[in-house]
Structures are given as structure tokens and as C-alpha cells.
Amino acid sequence: MLENYIEPKNVIWVFGTSYCGSSMFGLMMSNHPDSVTIGDACKLGQEILHNECLACKSQVGDCILYSPDMKRENIYNHIYNVLGYNNIVDSSREQNWYQSLINKGVPDKHNITPIFLYKDPVRYAASYVKHWTVQTNNLSKKESMNAAYDTFHRRISKIFTINIEPVPLVRYVDLVEYPDEILRQVAFLSGFPYKEHMEDFWNNDHHHFINGNPGIRNILRNNLTTKLKVDNFYKEIFSDKEIEEILENEKVSEILEGMVSNFGNSIEWYSELI
Ligand SMILES: [Zn+2]
Numbered sequence: 001m002l003e004n005y006i007e008p009k010n011v012i013w014v015f016g017t018s019y020c021g022s023s024m025f026g027l028m029m030s031n032h033p034d035s036v037t038i039g040d041a042c043k044l045g046q047e048i049l050h051n052e053c054l055a056c057k058s059q060v061g062d063c064i065l066y067s068p069d070m071k072r073e074n075i076y077n078h079i080y081n082v083l084g085y086n087n088i089v090d091s092s093r094e095q096n097w098y099q100s101l102i103n104k105g106v107p108d109k110h111n112i113t114p115i116f117l118y119k120d121p122v123r124y125a126a127s128y129v130k131h132w133t134v135q136t137n138n139l140s141k142k143e144s145m146n147a148a149y150d151t152f153h154r155r156i157s158k159i160f161t162i163n164i165e166p167v168p169l170v171r172y173v174d175l176v177e178y179p180d181e182i183l184r185q186v187a188f189l190s191g192f193p194y195k196e197h198m199e200d201f202w203n204n205d206h207h208h209f210i211n212g213n214p215g216i217r218n219i220l221r222n223n224l225t226t227k228l229k230v231d232n233f234y235k236e237i238f239s240d241k242e243i244e245e246i247l248e249n250e251k252v253s254e255i256l257e258g259m260v261s262n263f264g265n266s267i268e269w270y271s272e273l274i
Pocket of ligand 1: 053054055056057058063064065066208
């Protein structure tokens with residue numbers, strides 16, 4: 001056996017847009033004694049501010065996971081060597097990150113299962129407006145909606161170009177409504193271990209969680225619990241006319257058509273797109 005030989009690990013790659021539930025999914029899927037997520041693995045080492053690792057709050061030299069000489073193509077071996085879990089969820093979502101790992105031959109070394117977490121355009125635009133108009137007041141509602149069309153189109157078009165198959169599609173609303181069923185299916189596809197109540201992601205306490213959703217980080221840091229609930233706040237944000245406008249937008253329509261041609265089988269598996 002080669003000195004540095006490490007058995008291939010099961011790795012789930014999460015593709016998706018912002019607000020697609022990737023933090024929650026990663027924590028659910030790795031809510032098992034032999035699984036782990038570190039959130040946005042692509043940002044390991046980038047979340048260093050004033051010499052402090054923002055994920056574990058330790059000084060750079062003391063952070064258990066970050067090592068300046070770590071090579072990105074060895075990231076999953078590195079996580080295994082440091083933390084010891086055989087099943088790793090990487091919820092980076094960034095197509096460029098995964099493409100660089102593909103270019104470096106990472107899929108040949110591990111059992112990679114790519115998952116596409118999909119948030120429909122109306123809920124996506126509502127999340128966008130909530131953040132940029134309601135919370136930070138940086139953009140008008142109209143500007144937020146236009147920016148949402150652009151990012152929705154840009155991010156998902158990039159996912160269409162991934163040179164790796166197959167990509168099971170998981171809708172955000174299905175993940176929240178039927179988490180147990182989704183987690184079982186993904187465990188079956190990926191080789192990840194499954195146990196009951198993995199959806200109670202707040203019980204996942206062995207992570208070094210990088211980046212991700214601020215609300216979820218707050219739950220983890222303060223040992224809170226929550227109730228899974230589909231966000232329907234788009235109904236408060238958009239009129240019927242605005243919803244129609246979103247669905248008829250040229251960029252959104254192009255993506256919806258692309259979804260059918262790229263992921264048709266997965267879509268049949270998980271009902272409709274909107
Ligand atoms: Zn750290």
C-alpha cells in the first residue's frame with residue numbers, strides 16, 4: 001500500500017444559488033457520527049480576519065482545520081486526517097470551485113455525488129428583495145428584482161456547464177417539507193450513512209462551519225432549535241402581478257427551459273419547478 005494512500009471518501013458536492021438551503025442541507029446530511037460538513041469548503045482559510053478563524057474563533061495557528069500549506073486538491077483527505085469523518089458534505093455551491101477540483105482529478109480519488117439544490121425563482125427573488133431592500137436598504141425593490149433575475153440566470157447557467165453526471169435535483173421546498181425522504185434518497189445515492197431525525201440539523205454539533213446562512217450560524221452558535229417550515233414570505237412581498245412578472249422575465253424563462261432540458265429526469269422525480 002502506498003504510504004499516503006487514503007481510502008476514497010464519500011463526498012457530496014452541493015450546487016445551487018444563494019438562499020437555496022445549502023447550509024441546512026449540509027448540516028442535515030452530515031448529522032451522523034461518521035459524517036461532517038464544514039460548510040463552504042472553498043472558503044477554508046479565506047475566513048481569516050485579524051488573525052482569527054471566523055469558523056472556530058481560534059487564532060490562525062491554533063485553528064484545527066486551516067493550514068496554510070494545505071493543497072486544495074487534497075482538501076477531503078485533509079478534512080479526514082484532521083477530523084476523522086468518512087463522509088463529507090461540501091456545500092460550497094460555487095461551480096468554479098468544483099470545476100477546479102474536477103481539473104485536478106479529485107473525482108477520481110473520491111466517491112463524489114453532486115446534488116443541485118434548487119430554489120424556485122419566485123422564492124429566490126423574495127429572498128433577494130428581503131435581503132437587499134428590506135434588511136440593508138441598499139436597493140429599491142425594482143432594482144433587487146432585476147438583480148435577482150441576473151444572479152438566478154448567471155448561477156444556474158453555470159451549473160448547466162458542469163462536466164459531471166448525474167446531478168440529482170432537490171427542490172428547496174421538498175427538502176423542508178419532506179426532509180426525511182430526501183435525506184434517505186441522497187444517502188442511498190451517495191453512500192452516506194442514514195439515521196432517523198437527521199433533519200434536526202441543530203443537533204449536529206461536530207462541525208467547523210464556514211460561511212453559510214447567518215440565521216443557521218446563529219442557531220448553531222447559541223445552541224438553539226427551530227422548526228422546519230417552508231418560507232412563503234414571497235406572498236407578503238410580491239403582488240400577483242409581480243409574481244407573473246418574475247415568471248415571465250426573459251432570463252428566468254430561459255433558466256426554466258434549461259432546467260427541463262438539463263435535469264428532466266430529476267424534475268419528474270421531484271414534481272414541478274415553480
Ligand atoms: Zn478554524
